[in-house]
Amino acid sequence: MRKTVLITGANGLLGQHLTEILTQHKSYNVVATGRGEDRFKGEGYQYHTMDVTDSQQVKEVFQVVKPSIVFHCAAISKVEHCEDDHDEAIRQNVTATAMLLELGKENDLEHFIYLSTDFVFDGEKGMYEEDDHRNPPNFYGKTKMMSEDLLLKEKEVKVAIVRTCLVYGQVKDMSRSNIMLWVKNKLMNGESIKVVNDQFRTPTYAGDLAKGCVLIADKKEVGIFHISGRDYLSPYEISLKVATYLNLSISNISPVNASTFIEHGRRPLKTGFTNKKAYDILNYQPISFNEGMKKVLAER
Numbered sequence: 001m002r003k004t005v006l007i008t009g010a011n012g013l014l015g016q017h018l019t020e021i022l023t024q025h026k027s028y029n030v031v032a033t034g035r036g037e038d039r040f041k042g043e044g045y046q047y048h049t050m051d052v053t054d055s056q057q058v059k060e061v062f063q064v065v066k067p068s069i070v071f072h073c074a075a076i077s078k079v080e081h082c083e084d085d086h087d088e089a090i091r092q093n094v095t096a097t098a099m100l101l102e103l104g105k106e107n108d109l110e111h112f113i114y115l116s117t118d119f120v121f122d123g124e125k126g127m128y129e130e131d132d133h134r135n136p137p138n139f140y141g142k143t144k145m146m147s148e149d150l151l152l153k154e155k156e157v158k159v160a161i162v163r164t165c166l167v168y169g170q171v172k173d174m175s176r177s178n179i180m181l182w183v184k185n186k187l188m189n190g191e192s193i194k195v196v197n198d199q200f201r202t203p204t205y206a207g208d209l210a211k212g213c214v215l216i217a218d219k220k221e222v223g224i225f226h227i228s229g230r231d232y233l234s235p236y237e238i239s240l241k242v243a244t245y246l247n248l249s250i251s252n253i254s255p256v257n258a259s260t261f262i263e264h265g266r267r268p269l270k271t272g273f274t275n276k277k278a279y280d281i282l283n284y285q286p287i288s289f290n291e292g293m294k295k296v297l298a299e300r
Ligand SMILES: NC(=O)c1ccc[n+]([C@@H]2O[C@H](COP(=O)([O-])OP(=O)(O)OC[C@H]3O[C@@H](n4cnc5c(N)ncnc54)[C@H](OP(=O)(O)O)[C@@H]3O)[C@@H](O)[C@H]2O)c1
Pocket: 008, 009, 010, 011, 012, 013, 014, 015, 034, 035, 050, 051, 052, 053, 072, 073, 074, 075, 076, 077, 092, 115, 116, 117, 118, 164, 165, 166, 167, 168, 174, 175, 176
């Protein structure tokens, strides 16, 4: 029998990719949820408007749908937003997680899959593994760590925590841009950009992240998984690749140190993941950055 999977934040970059992959999967009935109307506008799934901070709305949806698996993608992921309003960041990123888990348990939930971030790490080491010491450098990372901690205590329901890193992609009607689209749009408008050359990440194609999350559900895995791309790059290197691929001049791109930006909420210098656990246990196989870039830029 098909299991019902529910996605929160389904209008977002990961949410739309997950909705697409899961609707093609024979094992699942798919329920996409998000703020306001469905922006993916696909076929083969139900859509419910559901704000994850609205307990009444979550309760109603969970009672009707009774999801076996929840992919919790909704979050405030803008670092500045979390720095500006700690109470709101806790409400959205922590209290909502606890509430979804509790209401899930009241409705026979089996597996809770939570999206976390490389920003739980301070960026001193780079190429992090799942059991490395967390030390979030900003409030966004702190809220994600708080949710991780409350979920890691859970005994009744299977819990998996997926940490990812600098996700890029293109979906419909996005409420938030990402590095690839930002570089493309700026350069195509003839603008000059300053891009950091001393931060390092393993940028993640959103379609690969969605596949990694689905592998966790398929294999009923628990615990922490790092799911990212395989190439270790600075934002400056990314911008050069995008410009070169699009035949745009690289003379409009200037490398700068992160210290030259006055950051509102510190960003870690070196993050990125080895993905070793995901390669070994999930047989996760991300595409290269160059392949991901071609896919995304061709999607436009
Ligand atoms: N993108 C990255 O580089 C990155 C890196 C590490 C971790 N992550 C994590 O991965 C997850 C997915 O990220 P993403 O890239 O898909 O981000 P995204 O494109 O910003 O999607 C997040 C979605 O959550 C929705 N949302 C926010 N608050 C909500 C609420 N109260 N109720 C219901 N929906 C709400 C947003 O709705 P609106 O569209 O209406 O704003 C948005 O559609 C997040 O948990 C994020 O923290 C992302």
